[in-house]
Amino acid sequence: MQSPNNIEDEWSCSLAPENFRLPRNVKPIHYDLTLEPHFEKAAYSGNVTIQLETLEEAGEVTLHSENLTIGSAFIEGPDRNNRIPFLENVEAGMINFFFGEPLSAGETASLRIKFTGSLRNDISGFYASHYNNPDGSKGVLAVTHMAPTYARRTFPCFDEPAFKATFLVTLISDSHHTCLSNMDIDTVQQFAEQGKKITRFHKTPPMSSYLVSCAVGDLQYIQNMESRVPIRIYTTPSDNVQLTQYAAHIVARGLKFYEDKFKIPFPLPKLDFLAAPTFLPGAVENWGMIMGQSSFFPFDNATDGEDKREAIAETLLHELAHMWFGDLVTVEWWDQLWLNEGGATAMTIDCLRSLEPTWSSCAYRRTGSTAGALGIDAYRSTHPVEMPISSPDDISQGFDQITYSKGAFVLCMLRDYLTPDVFFAAISDYLQAHAYSNAKTSGLWASFEKICGQDIASLMDPWTKKPGYPYLIVSEKNGEINLEQHRFLFTGDVKPEEDQTIWPIFLNTRTASGTTSTILQNRSENLSLDVKTDQHEFYILNANRTSLCRVLYPEERLKKLVQACHSRLLTLQERAGLISDAFAFAQAGNYKTSTVLDLVRSLGENDYLPWTELADQFRNLFQAYIGNQAVSSALKSFYVQITAPISHRLGWDFTGNGDHETQLFKALAFVEAGVAGDSKVLKAAKSMFDKFANGDEHAIHKSIQLGVFRMTLLNGGVKEYNVIFDHAKNAPSSYSRRIAAQSLLATEDPTLVKRTLDAILSKELEPSEAPIILKGLGYSRTARDMAWVWVQENWAQLILAFPDTLGSRDRIIRFTTLYLTTRNQLLALERLVKEQDIRGVERELDHSVEYAQGIIQWLERDTPNVEAWLENWLENEISQGIAF
Numbered sequence: 001m002q003s004p005n006n007i008e009d010e011w012s013c014s015l016a017p018e019n020f021r022l023p024r025n026v027k028p029i030h031y032d033l034t035l036e037p038h039f040e041k042a043a044y045s046g047n048v049t050i051q052l053e054t055l056e057e058a059g060e061v062t063l064h065s066e067n068l069t070i071g072s073a074f075i076e077g078p079d080r081n082n083r084i085p086f087l088e089n090v091e092a093g094m095i096n097f098f099f100g101e102p103l104s105a106g107e108t109a110s111l112r113i114k115f116t117g118s119l120r121n122d123i124s125g126f127y128a129s130h131y132n133n134p135d136g137s138k139g140v141l142a143v144t145h146m147a148p149t150y151a152r153r154t155f156p157c158f159d160e161p162a163f164k165a166t167f168l169v170t171l172i173s174d175s176h177h178t179c180l181s182n183m184d185i186d187t188v189q190q191f192a193e194q195g196k197k198i199t200r201f202h203k204t205p206p207m208s209s210y211l212v213s214c215a216v217g218d219l220q221y222i223q224n225m226e227s228r229v230p231i232r233i234y235t236t237p238s239d240n241v242q243l244t245q246y247a248a249h250i251v252a253r254g255l256k257f258y259e260d261k262f263k264i265p266f267p268l269p270k271l272d273f274l275a276a277p278t279f280l281p282g283a284v285e286n287w288g289m290i291m292g293q294s295s296f297f298p299f300d301n302a303t304d305g306e307d308k309r310e311a312i313a314e315t316l317l318h319e320l321a322h323m324w325f326g327d328l329v330t331v332e333w334w335d336q337l338w339l340n341e342g343g344a345t346a347m348t349i350d351c352l353r354s355l356e357p358t359w360s361s362c363a364y365r366r367t368g369s370t371a372g373a374l375g376i377d378a379y380r381s382t383h384p385v386e387m388p389i390s391s392p393d394d395i396s397q398g399f400d401q402i403t404y405s406k407g408a409f410v411l412c413m414l415r416d417y418l419t420p421d422v423f424f425a426a427i428s429d430y431l432q433a434h435a436y437s438n439a440k441t442s443g444l445w446a447s448f449e450k451i452c453g454q455d456i457a458s459l460m461d462p463w464t465k466k467p468g469y470p471y472l473i474v475s476e477k478n479g480e481i482n483l484e485q486h487r488f489l490f491t492g493d494v495k496p497e498e499d500q501t502i503w504p505i506f507l508n509t510r511t512a513s514g515t516t517s518t519i520l521q522n523r524s525e526n527l528s529l530d531v532k533t534d535q536h537e538f539y540i541l542n543a544n545r546t547s548l549c550r551v552l553y554p555e556e557r558l559k560k561l562v563q564a565c566h567s568r569l570l571t572l573q574e575r576a577g578l579i580s581d582a583f584a585f586a587q588a589g590n591y592k593t594s595t596v597l598d599l600v601r602s603l604g605e606n607d608y609l610p611w612t613e614l615a616d617q618f619r620n621l622f623q624a625y626i627g628n629q630a631v632s633s634a635l636k637s638f639y640v641q642i643t644a645p646i647s648h649r650l651g652w653d654f655t656g657n658g659d660h661e662t663q664l665f666k667a668l669a670f671v672e673a674g675v676a677g678d679s680k681v682l683k684a685a686k687s688m689f690d691k692f693a694n695g696d697e698h699a700i701h702k703s704i705q706l707g708v709f710r711m712t713l714l715n716g717g718v719k720e721y722n723v724i725f726d727h728a729k730n731a732p733s734s735y736s737r738r739i740a741a742q743s744l745l746a747t748e749d750p751t752l753v754k755r756t757l758d759a760i761l762s763k764e765l766e767p768s769e770a771p772i773i774l775k776g777l778g779y780s781r782t783a784r785d786m787a788w789v790w791v792q793e794n795w796a797q798l799i800l801a802f803p804d805t806l807g808s809r810d811r812i813i814r815f816t817t818l819y820l821t822t823r824n825q826l827l828a829l830e831r832l833v834k835e836q837d838i839r840g841v842e843r844e845l846d847h848s849v850e851y852a853q854g855i856i857q858w859l860e861r862d863t864p865n866v867e868a869w870l871e872n873w874l875e876n877e878i879s880q881g882i883a884f
């Protein structure tokens with residue numbers, strides 16, 4: 001490495017350490033990038049020639065470069081061909097190249113850099129992805145993962161989304177290897193070295209560095225020709241590529257849907273998908289070469305459940321939407337990330353509505369449920385959809401539910417308000433206006449204004465620029481309905497200075513005589529409704545749950561709405577929304593928890609979509625009461641009473657031909673009833689598990705496997721644990737390994753909990769699955785308490801051991817701190833935040849502290865009330881002769 005002393009002063013002038021953005025004096029036009037992996041050395045060599053355009057006179061250029069060894073650099077142009085010095089700023093992940101004679105404004109030149117790097121093991125940059133071949137031998141794939149800021153770990157580049165350039169990728173590999181990149185192959189030549197070849201791909205259109213993609217290794221594929229461009233799905237020999245037919249088919253249909261809606265043909269000549277053996281996010285939208293976890297591709301009609309079919313469709317259609325939303329039109333900077341992620345999520349909802357019209361719960365769960373935006377956005381630690389980026393760590397922390405779910409919800413509100421035709425005309429206009437370039441939120445609103453002639457920015461700015469969302473306090477007096485909006489917080493203690501935003505609420509209200517739409521733009525508004533025509537004086541606000549707000553009804557109205565539910569006057573989404581809001585208001589202190597338990601009891605909910613919300617809410621309740629044995633056990637008895645009849649009625653033949661939602665409901669009811677302790681379900685689960693342990697791998701249907709493993713561990717011992725642990729470590733498919741891993745902590749046996757935690761730290765279990773394993777906390781008090789102590793004791797090691805690649809560390813923190821329910825645990829958490837190095841996970845920890853505070857306040861306020869309700873319920877049941 002060259003680092004001449006005489007230029008250090010220049011360095012300090014050109015790049016202040018706090019500045020993590022690249023200067024704008026020089027920009028890239030085109031990259032010629034060559035990479036050659038050396039598997040035996042776990043390394044690679046590369047060279048890149050970047051054609052530069054000089055915008056202002058420049059004596060130097062700053063690029064991103066992280067963990068690369070730079071061999072040499074040359075600047076080449078009509079009048080120059082010099083080897084040039086360079087200096088790295090390791091901490092900033094940047095490198096400066098010094099031209100000697102400055103480049104004058106308008107001058108073009110090429111920067112040629114030779115470099116080497118390690119094939120990484122942390123699933124970022126150019127990394128080695130290991131797998132087991134069917135014959136038991138080990139295989140390895142060299143593959144890239146660049147998003148959002150890891151291109152700089154693969155080659156020196158301008159690693160910001162606004163620096164779009166064309167890329168001509170060349171891969172040097174063993175002759176027998178398959179080489180993939182964003183574009184189709186131009187030429188393949190023999191390399192001078194024996195047994196090697198050079199694969200040269202066609203030049204890409206202008207695109208951002210984080211979308212560049214390469215793979216080298218033994219790959220197999222299937223090809224689908226249902227759409228205009230060939231679609232191929234590649235897997236390593238460890239996966240059965242024939243099982244990816246469903247994935248290819250849904251993508252082909254999705255491609256046609258998006259091309260029709262956007263009125264822009266998919267611009268690349270081919271579309272590849274690569275199922276990577278080790279990969280962290282679900283999938284990533286490399287242009288023309290989408291990459292995902294191998295578990296997101298195979299679907300086996302004989303053994304897989306509808307939950308997996310839905311996950312495949314949802315994931316792949318999301319990535320496919322990115323080919324336009326993100327790849328063709330890319331965010332200007334990461335503070336606009338929601339345009340990529342919220343956009344792709346909203347497009348997927350529409351695509352699925354069209355391709356799979358019977359999947360009615362999909363859209364609700366993605367946007368309207370508490371598990372989506374309505375959960376995390378109701379804490380002070382939330383952020384606006386347009387999220388300020390003040391450090392490099394903020395970039396990866398931005399990939400959260402606010403960006404995805406709230407971003408999508410905001411667009412869905414607009415779709416409902418403007419009608420789908422107007423909405424998609426505006427989306428098409430936006431994509432065409434910014435094709436092969438970058439965009440900001442203002443550009444999106446400008447297209448809407450052009451198409452519909454309304455001031456959309458004013459309507460939408462509060463939704464994207466302000467944190468949080470509103471709730472409506474409903475009051476009824478003398479037949480008049482008044483609505484007052486305030487910011488909703490789960491902690492129920494919003495301060496006046498936090499409650500200044502007035503959100504334009506797109507409110508649909510339904511009565512027996514029809515639906516009316518209005519936009520609430522004032523703090524308080526009266527609603528004139530004719531509700532006398534119906535025997536229940538029925539009305540429902542936020543009809544069909546299309547607006548991002550909660551509705552706080554007076555308790556008397558809540559009772560009338562229960563009656564309206566029994567009269568089938570509420571849609572599935574409205575019933576789910578009623579449950580979601582009621583629980584939220586109990587947690588915030590607006591209702592007593594007993595009011596909500598009464599509501600649940602009297603609703604007698606019997607449909608899948610509302611049950612998805614109910615199950616989420618009870619999971620939250622069980623986790624809150626995990627440390628209170630008496631309440632927890634009585635709550636479980638009540639829960640068995642409402643879940644078991646559904647499971648017994650629907651049965652547990654999961655291979656039958658029920659429709660999509662019935663199959664999902666069957667699995668949900670079975671698992672909910674079993675984990676809560678229903679003896680009939682537990683008996684069935686035990687019989688399935690025993691057959692499974694004796695070698696019948698199909699004895700437990702995949703759609704309930706996680707639930708059955710949890711039931712087994714909650715009620716079993718070391719023998720059962722060993723079977724599941726072995727499966728988590730050695731099952732042939734990554735999907736099966738993940739299911740087993742996620743169940744391991746559902747045990748009250750401290751030695752078994754310790755064994756799992758040790759296996760995470762020692763990496764006996766696949767490190768990329770650590771967040772998945774910890775996601776299974778919350779079913780056992782022992783596991784929760786031990787994991788919390790373990791995190792505190794091993795903080796430094798955990799931070800070092802787990803890559804910061806897209807949310808892996810965040811999720812480890814989230815899952816281990818999310819179930820703290822005592823004052824002592826909260827104090828320890830606050831101490832950890834103060835005393836440990838928490839860089840990169842500050843936001844996650846802020847949320848955990850606030851979450852724990854909210855739960856603890858709720859428990860302190862309402863536990864006597866919950867105890868009294870449960871006692872009363874139990875007495876009633878006993879008096880009716882029902883024994884528990």
Ligand SMILES: [Zn+2]
Nearest residue numbers: 318322341344
């Ligand atoms: Zn995405």
